[in-house]
Amino acid sequence: EAGVAQSPRYKIIEKRQSVAFWCNPISGHATLYWYQQILGQGPKLLIQFQNNGVVDDSQLPKDRFSAERLKGVDSTLKIQPAKLEDSAVYLCASSLAAGHSGNTIYFGEGSWLTVV
Amino acid sequence: GDSVTQMEGPVTLSEEAFLTINCTYTATGYPSLFWYVQYPGEGLQLLLKATKADDKGSNKGFEATYRKETTSFHLEKGSVQVSDSAVYFCALLNQAGTALIFGKGTTLSVSS
Numbered sequence: 001e002a003g004v005a006q007s008p009r010y011k012i013i014e015k016r017q018s019v020a021f022w023c024n025p026i027s028g029h030a031t032l033y034w035y036q037q038i039l040g041q042g043p044k045l046l047i048q049f050q051n052n053g054v055v056d057d058s059q060l061p062k063d064r065f066s067a068e069r070l071k072g073v074d075s076t077l078k079i080q081p082a083k084l085e086d087s088a089v090y091l092c093a094s095s096l097a098a099g100h101s102g103n104t105i106y107f108g109e110g111s112w113l114t115v116v
Numbered sequence: 117g118d119s120v121t122q123m124e125g126p127v128t129l130s131e132e133a134f135l136t137i138n139c140t141y142t143a144t145g146y147p148s149l150f151w152y153v154q155y156p157g158e159g160l161q162l163l164l165k166a167t168k169a170d171d172k173g174s175n176k177g178f179e180a181t182y183r184k185e186t187t188s189f190h191l192e193k194g195s196v197q198v199s200d201s202a203v204y205f206c207a208l209l210n211q212a213g214t215a216l217i218f219g220k221g222t223t224l225s226v227s228s
Binding site: 004006031033040041042043044045048055056091093103104105106107108109110 | 148152160205213215218219220221
């Protein structure tokens, strides 16, 4: 079974530029997550989708970050304009469905962003 | 709110040593608990999980028991290998079952 696919794996941009990350979840997974992992810290949830609707985006810095999952499958996370503190690994994850105790969340390999 | 606390790292061990990484949590109710592992340059991989009190999760020689009395989920392995060198994250699933909340991670370095 194919896992969660992400691209690009690595990206270096200058501050104030924009960047977009793409994610394709495991087939059949209704729930998709974007997490931000800053070096030395645990991942922090940015946004969660259930199919093509947003469930939780309370931690998403909406002045510069946006995400969409238009057809309820793959998703794009965009940062514009980027700041130095956005340097992190952006992890996409998916699960069959949210809302039950046995829910297992599977992660992609991450997109590593460096803002200079 | 819900939170996870892990022991500070790095943890440095010799091959075949016993490993314990402590994890405690604060949460409403009895959340599902997880250990994820992140090898250098890779994403997070689920190592093991437990969904209710007294459950023991196990995988690849690692074990962790869900202790509701002490709100803990400590990770153990009887004999570590160099290939176990990685960052280990303890996490809980929030009460709604919708998202994971992670600890800060513990780096394990095993030398031969």
